[in-house]
Structure formats: C-alpha cells, structure tokens
Amino acid sequence: MNNHFLLASLVFVGVYGALIWDKFNRAVIALLGASVLVLLGVLNQEQAIHGVDFNTIGLLIGMMVIVAVCQRTGMFQYLAIKSAKVAKGDPWRLMVMLAVVTAFVSAFLDNVTTVLLMAPLTILFAEEMKIDFYPFLFVEIFASNIGGTATLIGDPPNIMIGSAAGLSFMDFVRNLTPPIIVIMAATLVPFYFIYGRKLKVADDVKQRIMAFNELDAIKDWALVRKCLAVLALVIGGFLFQRQLHLEPATIASLGAGVLLFLTGDDVHEISTKVEWTTIFFFTGLFIVVKGIEEVGLISMLAKGLMDITAGNKTVMVLSILWVSAIASAFIDNIPFVATMLPLIKEVGVQMGGSDAVLPLWWALSLGACLGGNGTMIGASANVIVAGISDRAGRPFNFIEYMKMAFPLMLISIIISTIYLYLVYL
Amino acid sequence: MNAAHIMTTGVITLQKEKTVKDAMKILIEKRIRQMPVVDNDNRIIGVLKARKLIQSVLPRYVADGLLKDVKFAPDLPKLHEKARELAGKNISDVMDKDFVKISPDAAVFEIAAIFVNAEKSVENIYVVDDKDRILGIISPWDMFKKIWDLNEK
Structure with missing residues (x-):
C-alpha cells in the first residue's frame, strides 16, 4: 500500500511537471500518466474508469457539437457587428460593446471559440x-475569461466544479453572475483612463463602421432558427435542471x-470540430487525480489544509481564492482544479456537510478562471488572441501584457475577496 | 508520349533579386499569367502567382481563413496601401515555393493525375532537367488538348 x-x-508530480514543461501534448501526458497508474497496479481498470467524470466529458462534447453547428450560421458575427453599430463607431463605446458581447458570448460558449470569433472582426473594425x-484585443481577453466565469458552462473549471459539487446552472447564475458583472x-474603468478617453476619430471614420451590414453576416436563416431553438431548449433545460432531475x-x-x-449535417464532419485532445486530456487527468485520491494523498492534503487554517473557514476560502488565482496565472487551471475537486470534497466531509464548503467552490471558480487573465500564458484564450494579433502585425509582449494585466487581475480578485467575505463569511 | 512532347518551351523567367514592380511590368507586357523565379544558376526556386500576391495584400486574419466571408464589411482601403508596400519587395519574398516540377520523361498519364490529385490546385507544371533548370511549362489545357488530339487521330 505504501508502495x-x-x-x-x-x-502525479511527473504529469504536473511535464504539463508545466510544456514540451509534449497535454493529452498525451495525461493519458500516459493514467495508463502508467493502471500498469503499475495502483488503480485497477474499474477504479480508473470510475475516476472519470463523464458528466464533465458529456457536457463538453455536447456543447462543442452545438457550437460547431451554430458557428456556421454567422449569428455571432451578426451580434458583434450589430453591437459595433450600436456604438455608432465611437471607439470607446465600441470597446465597451465588444467587451460586453465577448463576455456575454463567452458565458455560454467556451472562451477560445469566443475569441476566435471576436478577435478577427475586432481587428477589421480597428483597421x-x-x-x-x-x-x-486586450480588453477582449479579459472579457472572455471574466464572462466565462459567470455560468456553469462558460469555462471548463466551472463545468468540473458544478459536476463534482452537484451545483446546478442556477446555482452558478445566482452566486457568480452578480460579482462577475x-x-x-x-x-x-482603468481601460477608459488608459486608452478610452484618448481614442478619438473623425466622423467620416465612424461612418465606415456604420457601413457594415450585419444582415450579410447571416449565411443561412433556416439554420439560425434551428440553432436558436436548440440553444433555447438547452438553456431552458439548464435553468430547470433541478426540477427536471437531469444532469447538464x-x-x-x-x-x-x-x-x-x-440540420441533417454530416456528423462525421461535425465530430472533427470537437476538440478531442481536450477530451482526452480531461479523461487522463481525472484518472491521475483518482490515483492520488485512492492512495490517500488527497485526504492527507485536505487534512493539511484544515490544520494550517485551523479549520477557519474565512482563511480557507480566501487562501483557495488567492492561491488558485496566482497559480492559474502561470499554469493551466484545469489540472489545478481537477486536483482541488476531491480535496475540497474531503474538506467538506471533515467539516461535516457539503453546505459548509459551498463558498470554497465559488472561491475556486473565481480564482481559477479570473487568475488566467494575469499573464499571456494564463489561459488558452490569451494565447490565441496573442497569436492572431502577432500575425496581424502587433505582437503581444509577455512583460508588456503582464504589467497591465496582472494588476487588473488582482483587482478582480480583490473584488472577489470582498464579495465572498460579505456574502458567505 | 511524355512531358517533353507537350510542354511549351521558351518560358520567360525572373531572377530572384528582381522586385515585384519589375515582375508586374513583365507580366503585363508579355500577357503571361504566372512566372517561374530562378536563382543565379538558372534553377527554379519558386513561382510568382497571382493568388499568392492577393494573399499578401489581404490582412492576415482573412488570408489565414479566420474570417473567410467578409460580405458584411465595407471595402478596406488598406488593400491598395499594401499593394504599394509590395512594389519594392523582392520577388523571393512573395513567390510561392509550392510548385510542381517534373522530368521531361514523365508520362502523360502521370502528369494528368497530378493535375487532378495534387494537394493544392496546380495551375501549371514545370518541366526541369536534372539540375532543376527550366525546359518548359505544361498547363492543364496543354494536357487536355494532347489527350484530345490522340482521340481525334
């Protein structure tokens, strides 16, 4: 057993180290780690499969399919162009509108898909x-990561947390959407003082934005209707999840x-749009974490956390928030959250009741999702936007980004601290 | 029947040090549609293609396919400015290094298959000797006309 x-x-340490080293594909690392655990007999196959949270996997795949189909309609471009025209071509108002649309879309779509839609269009507006x-682009990185925190389906950490803690879509809306707004x-506000107030353009330039025609962005109206109907069905299902007794x-x-x-779409083609490497990564990671859970390392860590904080809930909530935020700024938040899930569950057991750990879940979500804004490598959306900007002729510099992003990220964590303290502690 | 029989000879080539402006002048004067680029030893190293030139005046996010359909957008004045920047550039910076070359002994069957099955759409095939020097050029029409002729006979 000790063995x-x-x-x-x-x-576990090897997998984490390899992920930070970032030399090999993360799905390969996670799957290799999982297989090694089974090969060494630490877990049998039954236990390994049991470690995989199929609720998270199913939700991820389901949403990826829906997004892949809906993306083809052009309706997200429609939304972005419409909002730019509402801003009447005024650069500061345009920035606010694009940030709001990015945050809103990101609350329902994954962050990377959102920025892949928004960033090229944004560069076009600016050009x-x-x-x-x-x-x-800077503000859109923030908006995508912030907006993603608002709902159960906005960001993978929330999907994992919701599933592990048995929290519903409405629980997330009630507890996270208000602070996120x-x-x-x-x-x-800082964006206004640093950039917004200096951005002035002539009236004829504003007209160039008004010359966009959002209706031309829609490629297939019949498909739009089908997508909107299904999105309404899915969101409706999420809202009444409890009453329906259905998992997301x-x-x-x-x-x-x-x-x-x-739609009668070619299913084979749509399934190529599902990010299978992400799915494999999650699967492997769940098993690797299951390994340290089975052997008792997680409960040891949970006990350690209880001892260090002397069981003080305030200290525990705030340390989870801040540690998650700082860690997520530099490393992938998925493995971090995957490890924290059983740990917080265990703390719940030791504290006598899952209700006692509710604020810990919110702290983990806020920290892990918002922390990603801190550096250029903190979240996938950041890396994608930086790449697009780079190729468009305006490279993102690591230090330049961090100088502004890290303090901004800290502001969001300070607001989270105040929120958690006032509401839950 | 092989490549040497159907190729068009006397291909106009361009030295790699020339600028886009030089190349455009020749293209317009000679009314040709694409031009192979050669190094100092007359070896083919690339081809100047219209599609590639258009790509280089487009913004990268459009050229890369992130924004495929821009029907909703007004015209982008930047395109003309980009073309101006392009004029002074070296041919070797804007040429397409992706082209098909073939030996003069290649069979018609082989060439026909390349036109249809190549990864990217192949506009012309360049016939070269063993030192990569251009002997001739084969267009899809040259190809099909040859097959048609054989049928007529």
Missing part, C-alpha cells in the same frame, strides 16, 4: 477606423442530438 502511495504521487487594435464593469451532460447531449437531427 502505491509513492507511485501514485510520483506519477477600417485606422486605430490601434491592441487595446481592443461588477468585475467586468470595474475592469473597464444529458441536456447538452440531447441538444446536440436534436440539432444534428434537425
């Missing part, structure tokens, strides 16, 4: 107006199935 403890811990697109608004994975899979049925 197993050592082996599981070594595999039409002959202004620097850098601040716009405040954080988004507060983030825009079931609702998302149903939505994906109905959408594929309605």
Whole structure:
C-alpha cells in the first residue's frame, strides 16, 4: 500500500511537471500518466474508469457539437457587428460593446471559440477606423475569461466544479453572475483612463463602421432558427435542471442530438470540430487525480489544509481564492482544479456537510478562471488572441501584457475577496 | 508520349533579386499569367502567382481563413496601401515555393493525375532537367488538348 502511495504521487508530480514543461501534448501526458497508474497496479481498470467524470466529458462534447453547428450560421458575427453599430463607431463605446458581447458570448460558449470569433472582426473594425487594435484585443481577453466565469458552462473549471459539487446552472447564475458583472464593469474603468478617453476619430471614420451590414453576416436563416431553438431548449433545460432531475451532460447531449437531427449535417464532419485532445486530456487527468485520491494523498492534503487554517473557514476560502488565482496565472487551471475537486470534497466531509464548503467552490471558480487573465500564458484564450494579433502585425509582449494585466487581475480578485467575505463569511 | 512532347518551351523567367514592380511590368507586357523565379544558376526556386500576391495584400486574419466571408464589411482601403508596400519587395519574398516540377520523361498519364490529385490546385507544371533548370511549362489545357488530339487521330 505504501508502495502505491509513492507511485501514485510520483506519477502525479511527473504529469504536473511535464504539463508545466510544456514540451509534449497535454493529452498525451495525461493519458500516459493514467495508463502508467493502471500498469503499475495502483488503480485497477474499474477504479480508473470510475475516476472519470463523464458528466464533465458529456457536457463538453455536447456543447462543442452545438457550437460547431451554430458557428456556421454567422449569428455571432451578426451580434458583434450589430453591437459595433450600436456604438455608432465611437471607439470607446465600441470597446465597451465588444467587451460586453465577448463576455456575454463567452458565458455560454467556451472562451477560445469566443475569441476566435471576436478577435478577427475586432481587428477589421480597428483597421477600417485606422486605430490601434491592441487595446481592443486586450480588453477582449479579459472579457472572455471574466464572462466565462459567470455560468456553469462558460469555462471548463466551472463545468468540473458544478459536476463534482452537484451545483446546478442556477446555482452558478445566482452566486457568480452578480460579482462577475461588477468585475467586468470595474475592469473597464482603468481601460477608459488608459486608452478610452484618448481614442478619438473623425466622423467620416465612424461612418465606415456604420457601413457594415450585419444582415450579410447571416449565411443561412433556416439554420439560425434551428440553432436558436436548440440553444433555447438547452438553456431552458439548464435553468430547470433541478426540477427536471437531469444532469447538464444529458441536456447538452440531447441538444446536440436534436440539432444534428434537425440540420441533417454530416456528423462525421461535425465530430472533427470537437476538440478531442481536450477530451482526452480531461479523461487522463481525472484518472491521475483518482490515483492520488485512492492512495490517500488527497485526504492527507485536505487534512493539511484544515490544520494550517485551523479549520477557519474565512482563511480557507480566501487562501483557495488567492492561491488558485496566482497559480492559474502561470499554469493551466484545469489540472489545478481537477486536483482541488476531491480535496475540497474531503474538506467538506471533515467539516461535516457539503453546505459548509459551498463558498470554497465559488472561491475556486473565481480564482481559477479570473487568475488566467494575469499573464499571456494564463489561459488558452490569451494565447490565441496573442497569436492572431502577432500575425496581424502587433505582437503581444509577455512583460508588456503582464504589467497591465496582472494588476487588473488582482483587482478582480480583490473584488472577489470582498464579495465572498460579505456574502458567505 | 511524355512531358517533353507537350510542354511549351521558351518560358520567360525572373531572377530572384528582381522586385515585384519589375515582375508586374513583365507580366503585363508579355500577357503571361504566372512566372517561374530562378536563382543565379538558372534553377527554379519558386513561382510568382497571382493568388499568392492577393494573399499578401489581404490582412492576415482573412488570408489565414479566420474570417473567410467578409460580405458584411465595407471595402478596406488598406488593400491598395499594401499593394504599394509590395512594389519594392523582392520577388523571393512573395513567390510561392509550392510548385510542381517534373522530368521531361514523365508520362502523360502521370502528369494528368497530378493535375487532378495534387494537394493544392496546380495551375501549371514545370518541366526541369536534372539540375532543376527550366525546359518548359505544361498547363492543364496543354494536357487536355494532347489527350484530345490522340482521340481525334
């Protein structure tokens, strides 16, 4: 048994180290780690499969399919162009509108898909107006990570947390959406003083934005209707999840199935749009964490956390928030959250009741999702936007980004601290 | 029947040090559609293609396919400015290094298959000797006309 403890811990540290080293594909690392655990006999196959949270996997795949189909309609471009025209071509108002749309879309779509839709269009708007697109892309990185925190389906950590803690879509809306709205608004204030108030363009330049025709972005109206109907079905299902006694994975899979049925799309082609490397990564990671859970390392860590904080809930909530935030700024938040899930569950057991750890879940979500804003490598959306900007002729510099992003990220964590303290502690 | 029989000879080539401006002048004067680029030893190293030139005046996010359809956007004045920047550039910076070359002994069957099955759409095939010097050029029409002729006979 002692042998197993050592082996599981070594595999876990090895997987973490390899992920930070970032030399090999993360899915390969996680799957290799998982296989090694089974090969060494630390876990049998039954236990390994049991470690995988199929609710998370199902929800991810279901939403990826729905998004892949809906993306083809052009309706997200429609939304972005419409919002730019609402801003009447005024650069600061355009920045605010694009940030709001990014945050809103990101609350329902994954962050990377959101920025892949928003960033090229944003650069086009800026080029039409002959202004620097850098601040716009910067604010969109923040908006995508902040918006993603607002709902159960906005960001993978929330999906994992919701599933592990048995929290519903409405639980997330009630507990995270309000602080997220405040954080988004507060983030825009420094942007106004640093960029917004200096951004002035002539009236004829504003007209260039008004010359966009959002209706031309829609490629297939019949497909738009089908997508909107399915999205309404899925969101409706999430809202009444408790009453329906359905897990989010079931609702998302149903939505994906109905959408594929309605559109008669080539299922093979749509399935190539699902990010299988992400799915494999999650699967492997769940098993690696299951390894250290089975051998008792997680309960040891949980006990350690209880001892250090002397069981003081305030200290525990705030340390989870801040440690998650700082860690997520530099490393991938998925493995971090995957490890924290069983740990917080265990703390719940030791504190006598899952209700006692509710604020810990919110602290983990806020910290892990918002922390990603801190550096250029903190979240996938950041890396994607930086790449697009780079190729468009305006490189993102690591230090330059961090100088502004890290303090801004800290502001969002300070607001989270105040929120958690006032509401839950 | 092989490549040497169907190729068009006397291909106009361009030295790699020339600028886009020089190349455009020749293209317009000679009314040709694409031009192979050669190094100092007359070896083919690339081809100047219209598609590639258009790509280089487009913003990268459009050229890369992140924004495929821009029907909703007004015209982008930047395109003309980009073309101006392009004029002074070296041919070797804007040429397409992706082209198909073939030996003069290649069979018609082989060439026909390349036109249809190549990864990217192949506009012309360049016939070269063993030192990569251009002997001739084969267009899809040259190809099909040859097959048609054989049928007529």
